[in-house]
Amino acid sequence: MKKLKWGMIGGGEGSQIGPAHRLGSGLDSLFEFTAGALDHRSQEGIDYGKRLGLGDRAYGDWQDMLSAEKKRDDRVDLVTVATPNSTHFEITKAFLENGFHVLCEKPMTMTVEEGEEIVKIARTTGNICAVNYGYTGYSLVRHMKAMVARGDIGKVRLVNAEFAHGHHADAADANNPRVRWRYDPAQVGVSAQFADCGIHAMHMASFVTGQEVTKLAADTVSCIDVRTLEDDAMVNFRMDGGAVGRLWTSSIAIGRQHGLSIQVFGETGGLRWSQEHPNQLYYMPLGERLQIIERGEANLSPEADRTTRVTIGHAEGMPLAFANIYTDLAEAITARKEGRDMDPAANLYPRAEDGLRSMAAVYAVAESGKKDGIWLDARPPMFR
Known part of the structure; x- marks a missing residue:
């Protein structure tokens, strides 16, 4: 080609x-x-x-x-x-x-x-x-999505997502230009930590479950008091398929490095994945023993097989996850040029609609945080 x-x-x-x-x-x-x-x-x-x-x-x-x-x-x-x-x-x-x-x-x-x-x-x-919600390019995130879609854990009841790190925890570093801009409303808008990291976790929740966030309530705080915008947020949300969501994002969590993880709990099983250990997906069927699914093993979903390049046991990191977004886009563009349908296993790249939903959530989190955590519609007006 x-x-x-x-x-x-x-x-x-x-x-x-x-x-x-x-x-x-x-x-x-x-x-x-x-x-x-x-x-x-x-x-x-x-x-x-x-x-x-x-x-x-x-x-x-x-x-x-x-x-x-x-x-x-x-x-x-x-x-x-x-x-x-x-x-x-x-x-x-x-x-x-x-x-x-x-x-x-x-x-x-x-x-x-x-x-x-x-x-x-x-x-x-x-x-x-x-x-570029690039973390959705990880092979086992895509397998996780496939497992939920085919009913391996039954109807989803609860999703818990985190994106917490401690790299902005030093108050003495608050005026460092490389840090300060992230909390400056003139440069980042109405939200800092949630807009920077929290939307990755929220998008991951929607990507894996196939459900969209409809409403949310947020508790936001600036733990370093010279900051105008939040450096920590806890968000409760509800999804259009009935799932309950919990999300924590922070930049002052000393000891956390990258800190993106997701857990999904259904009627008949649970799944757990962490970006810092991306080669393993933990699967607990109801009433059975914990199973560890390894990236690259046999008999995974087409979505996972398509996005695996190196053999089992070797690490695949963030650039390879990004590469999977690019392979999705290459397939989409080439299919258009050739006048054919694209491979459905590649039709997973995040769209403008996802970016819009994230921005609506950012504004809802900012407003809810200012109003003592009241519940607000998290959907953009054109999707209500």
């Missing part, structure tokens, strides 16, 4: 997320890194892009990239937006409207209204707008 052409905005030298995207996009030789506007500093971005082999398709800013790429017969097939949060909407909107498929880092937008506009544009243009 001919490689698809891939471009990136943001993710420049020293970026935390850029290398994971470049590794993920190229891992299966489905995409060729062709174009990029990698830094807000024009010349630095051009120089870095050239060192990565982009040549004259290393651009000084995203506007130059859009202007040049839309005129080319060999334009990029997919653009990844990995810039600061406040720029996601403008860039994603512009590329969608000009005929490009987009993978946007989360959060997709800064407001619910912007999120609804992106959903409408994607639906109107027919272009793909995916959102």
Whole structure:
């Protein structure tokens, strides 16, 4: 199969997320890194892009990239937006409207209204707008979803999700520019920790259970009192399939490193998975012994088999999870080019609708936290 052409905005030298995207996009030789506007500093971005082999398709800013790429017969097939949060909407909107498929880092937008506009544009243009909830790319997360869907644990009663770390727990570090911006409303909006990490856990709950969050109640707190926005949140929620949800997210949990985990409890069994130990999925059937399902073992679901690359016992990490999002998108784009249906086992990439639901939850958590945890509708207006 001919490689698809891939471009990136943001993710420049020293970026935390850029290398994971470049590794993920190229891992299966489905995409060729062709174009990029990698830094807000024009010349630095051009120089870095050239060192990565982009040549004259290393651009000084995203506007130059859009202007040049839309005129080319060999334009990029997919653009990844990995810039600061406040720029996601403008860039994603512009590329969608000009005929490009987009993978946007989360959060997709800064407001619910912007999120609804992106959903409408994607639906109107027919272009793909995916959102990088990259942890849903893990093989055993996809197997977990398949097990729930086929009824292995019966009707889901309860889902418990966490994303807690302790890397912002030092009060003496609160004014460090690399930390402070994350709690600055001018740069991140109405929420800090929940918008940064909590929405990963909430999206994971919806992804695995196949249910959407309808309402929630939140207790939010700034444990370091100089912060305007929360560094810890506890969220109770209800889902449209009847499941009850509990979510804890924190950046002051000393001793926690990454801290993303999910547990799903049904009428006839329970499942448990942690991102720090992604090769094992724990399955407890009612009245039986605990089973440990290993990534790469025989007789897993097609969704898990498709997203496994190395043999059992060897670790697969975050870049490979990202790569599974890219393989989903490559299949979706190629199927469109070839005029066929895509492989259903690959039809799992997070959509603009997921990004919109997350933003509606962010605003509901922020408002509920200010109002002593009252229950609020967590759905965006267009989905009510």
